[in-house]
Amino acid sequence: MTSAPASTEATVVIGGGFGGMSAIQTLRHRHPEIPVVLIEPRQRFIFQPLLYELLSGELQPWEVTPDLNQLTASLGVSWLRDSVVSIDTRQRSLTLASGRSLTWRQLLITAGSQPNDYGTPGVREHSLSFRDDDDVQRLRQRIATLKKRSLDSALVIVGAGATGVELACKLADLLDGAAALHLIEMGSSILPNSTAFNREQASVALERRNITVHLNTAVTAVEAERVLLKPGTAIRHQGLIWTAGSQAVSIPILPAPAHHRGRLNIEATLRMEGQEAVFAIGDISGCPDANWPATAQVAMQQGAAVAEALAAQRRGSPLQPFEFMDRGEMLSLGVGDASLTGLGMTLAGPIAFQIRRATYLTRLPGASLGLRSAGAWLLGR
CATH class of the missing domain: 3.50.50.60 (FAD/NAD(P)-binding domain)
Structure with a gap:
């Protein structure tokens, strides 16, 4: 974990999941002049589509749950292992569970979702x-x-x-x-x-x-x-x-923002409604003008798009609407078995499983980890 100043001109990212890490990677690679602070309480990034292979032992922990210390250090990002308990958009400040306060120039909220039991007893x-x-x-x-x-x-x-x-x-x-x-x-x-x-x-x-x-x-x-x-x-x-x-993670925000189906209401540009420098992506957000599915694919594409929006907002340039490109669906259906549609094909069985695993491994945050993981798999360990 790296420290960050109490007052900063940085872009602060709440949440180190698919959307947050995709946004951070894009910012660091395309706009390295923008300082970034990540706030994430977990020690590890969780590549959820590959948790099934972690359960079965087909993949190893370092492949599926890489350490955020390594990821943020390689990207040159400040990481606070903490949770946000409140946000004041008027003051451009937030309060952490540790009691610390932090100000920001831009804010990206991508805290994700949590299980929803719908009030079912037990x-x-x-x-x-x-x-x-x-x-x-x-x-x-x-x-x-x-x-x-x-x-x-x-x-x-x-x-x-x-x-x-x-x-x-x-x-x-x-x-x-x-x-x-x-x-x-x-x-x-x-x-x-x-x-x-x-x-x-x-x-x-x-x-x-x-x-x-x-x-x-x-x-x-x-x-x-x-x-x-x-x-x-x-x-x-x-x-x-x-x-x-699942349901969106709830973070107290002042003034109270608009919501769309229980999620933070955002414009097509991924900016929060009524806000100049606050953006939200992934499962925590919803756009009345679009029906984007709550998937890792959407979150990663939104992450790359919101990085460009954040850079444009700093320049005073117009923001462009987000356009989701559906690249298909891949399902794990047992040990060594899968089904996929997309990538120009429909396929099931062991070959689909290999394609699914290789595709996901190349999407792991951190190029060195992705290449190391893919290499280990191709060599059969």
Whole structure:
């Protein structure tokens, strides 16, 4: 962690996820004259699309969760390992959990999202999540425990979006029959936002692994060893992973900003509504004039675009609207298996898995880490 002055002309970035790191990299490479301060409480960058391969051991921690000390040092960025507890846009200042205050010339808010339990009783007390390397370790321990049990066991995953489906397939391969797997979805289909090809391949992968899919099924409560379903049924479990939804991280901001569907309201230029020098991207933001999906792909593209907007704002130049380029979707569907659409192709199986992994590895923050990771994979370690 590097220090930053209490009063600064820097561009301050809140959040070191996909959007934040993409913006920082673009700023440092294209506009190195702009000083940057990152505020991020986590020690590591989490490349979430590859957490499944970290769980299975197909990739190593340094490939999926690189240390922010190394990343920020290589980029020449000041990093404060802290959290923001309040922002005053009139004074261009913010307060950190440590009690420290910081002023800024420009502010980029990209603090991301957090799990949303929708008020369902027992979720916080009795469920696991799958968002970072700590969750991976807890799930690995649960897998090891289940493999030692002689009694019938079951794992339940709530939410059949991309995270739930990908995790179910990977867990089925890792458990190798040691526990039954149940995938619960309130909607009428798995992967409601995916392409038809990927949805079909995922359905085949789930069926091949004997994963029981419960569609049109709502969870009413989670208990230590049971999940209660509407209309009055229950499934006993030895572990429940909640992947059913997320919500924007909430940071108190004065004056109170406008919101769009629970997220900070931004213009098409990625600037916060009513603000001259405050921008927001990623899961924490929403634009009434656009319907960008809440994905890492969008956040990374927004990061590169907002870096140019920040530089233009400093020059007094007009800001350009952000245009999302959909480059397709890639899903991990078990150990050594994947499905993808985009890149000019539709493909499933081991080759798709290799393409997916290689594509993501080249997108890791920090060119040296990405090249080192790709090299290790190509050489078969």
